[in-house]
Amino acid sequence: MTTNAATTTPLLEISNLTVHLAGGGDNPKPVLDGIDLTLAPGESLGLVGESGSGKSMTVRAVSRLLPNGASLDGAIRFDGRDVAAMSAAALREYRDTGVGMIFQDPRAHINPTRRIGAFLTEALVRNRAVPRRTARDRAAAVLAEVGIDDPDRRLRQYPHELSGGMLQRVMIASVLLAEPRLILADEPTTALDVTIQAEVVGILDRLRRERGLGMVFITHDLDLALAVCGRVAVMYAGRIVEFREADDLHRRAAHPYTLGLLGSRPSIDARAERLNAIPGRPRSAFEAGPGCAFADRCAHVRTVCHEVRPELEPFDDGLVRCHRVAEITRQEATV
Amino acid sequence: MNTPTVEPVAVVTDVAVARPSRIARLRSSLGPAGTAAAIFLIVVLLIAIAAPLIAPYDPDAQSLLSAFAGPSGAHLLGTDDLGRDILSRLVYGSRTSLLGPALVVAVALLVGIPLALIAAWYGGAVDAIVARIFDLVYALPGLLLAVLAVALFGPGLMPAVVALSIAYIPFLARIVRAAARQQRVSPYVDALAVQGFGVTRIMVRHILRNIGPVVLGQAAIAFGYALLDLASLSFLGLAVQAPTADWGVMVSDSNALMQGYWLPVLAPGVLIVLCVLSLTVLGARISGERPQPYLRMRRATRARVGTGAHSSTTPTGATP
């Protein structure tokens, strides 16, 4: 298996993406280190990781929303077109109809002084010259699709009158109104109650299947990613360390970090005697040494892990970035 | 709600990293302009303190024979209409010119900080009353208050200082109040309260310490404004009186201008401007404003596709 999902032109293709942030003085700090991903239309891909893993940076690079002073190496292609080389006009069109982004905190990304209706219709009216009345009708229709009742009344309300869950649905509605081909969802439900999360995730999933959209779903919750996405990439320190079909991940996870994540979650069904916590703390790309980024926390570490950087290689119907993955899996199997 | 906070990218590892010296860190946080301003002000302060040792002449010594002499070996900046050495008058003038604003700011802080902290902590009615008092006093122009004080008590530095102190209280107190209110709702203040610490201790040992830089910065800026206000009052003859050497008084020397000599007026004027400018820049830096490298940012955001080698814009914006 490779990260390539289809033989037709992939919707999104990321090749060897490396991003450095402006650091102090002359030291640019790497935050992403050689990311390769492909996404076919209609597919959903999960990016799972903790702080410093680079999952947010990846989608920000895709929509070219990197912070000031950041530099980018590698290629990002949307529908075959190079994103980094787009002119200002092409970029605007790309961000309008190509890519839609859903952020973690909806309140930080909606203008609090304008009504919901204005927020939703602005892009349509200004960028695509849709008449105001038609735009309002479309907005009301989309609000109904995301499960908001009484959409006409909601259009006249201000953001502070809506709860977090409602507001996130409005964000999703705004993204859908633009009818993009690709949705980038950065922890869209982390700030929501778990019951609302289940509804919102259900809505996203349904709409993706109905409209054939591609979706990249970022979360720290591995179980959520497995439930929502077709394939999942586990990221650590700016690199992908494991890549697998979601249905397979629980049974066949092989990378020590993935196994660590799976094992350190408390279970709702029973109390563990002691949680298998991974020692140390999650690293960013600039803290990684020359070898494997996970070496200082791994229980199976050997000398080679500190010295040589592992590559992402096929293993058991997935991709794993680990020197000793075969031995470790054999060991675990015999235990 | 319950969001896992995104860790800032700059989290320090446990590996020991050599930190630059305190002086170096101070210089980099002040920036080049801030450092220059700080050095300038320190020099002026030293001159004020050591005036008798530095001034070549007695500032009040008149010599009509050498009136309006231009810059020369004997008088580096020349003399004024009464033959007094300008350089010596500038040196001695720094004392009154700096003393007045220092008193104004000191009194404004001594009265304003406690009021602001109390208003910020208790909120509600207490805060409403204090805030309205501040608004009232703030609405009165400082210079007019000073004129009123002079009308009541006669001209002189002290009435002007008292009047300006009152006028400056709300200027500083409002900033203290706003910053303290922010700290007040921080969980660490709650944690301290739950530990049983008293209100005064939390306000002084914790809140005040955290808002210190902001307050100090604004105090420096207020010092500059007060310097200008007092110089203006002295210029009008309402504060420091001639023939005392004082920068504001020296600027009001119209005799020199009418005769075509601009140096006796320009020199003190330039000093006032430089001091106020330095204080404003230094104050801004201390309270936390960072230099804005606008041009650097514009160039660096144009990300470029590399060829595999690390060919991209460097953080300083210089394209390789």
Added chain:
Amino acid sequence: MTAQATTVSASSTTDCAVAVTNLTKVFRVPDGKGGRTRHTAVDAVSFTVEAGGSLGIVGESGSGKTTIARMLVGLERATGGEMAVLGRDRSAPARRSAERNRRAQELQIVFQDPYTSLDPAQSARAAVDEVLRHHGRFSAEQRAARLTELMDQVGLTDRQARARPRDLSGGQRQRVAIARALAADPKVLILDEAVSALDVSIQAQILNLLADIRAATGIAYLLISHDLAVVRQLCDTVLVLRRGKVVEQGTCDSVLDAPAEEYTRALRAAVPVPGWRP
């Protein structure tokens, strides 16, 4: 199993670490039309925590769980009902500093956000030392020894202890917050979503740490959380709260494995687990 919270009789409250009876909090909030309306955040909630026990209060946003915690530590004033910690009533606010200090040594709290719950101008050592100085009748050597003991207990190295909060990670800061809370030597510790803002792998470390501390010192926990799995891991009993009212309470095993109430079932069903589909 009945859903109503059993009212606690007076005689049994004295041996509980925490006993809360009919606790109520009503806020007056602006109603959007210029006036003010009453909003009942906590509605006649009753529960107990045994000495050395561990109760989890579970609810979604707006359930009132954080308000209950704030009332217990005295940051909010209760509108009605009674609260007692270690048998001593604290329904009325503490007036004098002696009473405040006494209450501080009974019950402490660790907050959710590790980035704002520590004084940014204080090192970890200074923060914990300040508390030790305030409460303890230690000599200087005893205090230093106790400080080292606390730092070891929460797993902080000497270098980390001397660092300011801005140089520490979220997990490290939370350890400092725990050490600071323990410095007052309380018998009960409230953990207000104390692990919610941490990375998954760090969360596991802190949960293990909390379990270790409880095993070593016999301290009682009151864990406020929206995460049922975390509650299961750390708590013996659980109370489910919705819009200020108690929905269900009992042991973790009974409430989570066989929920009696629809709401509890819905909460449990919404949690992503292997095999879950939206």
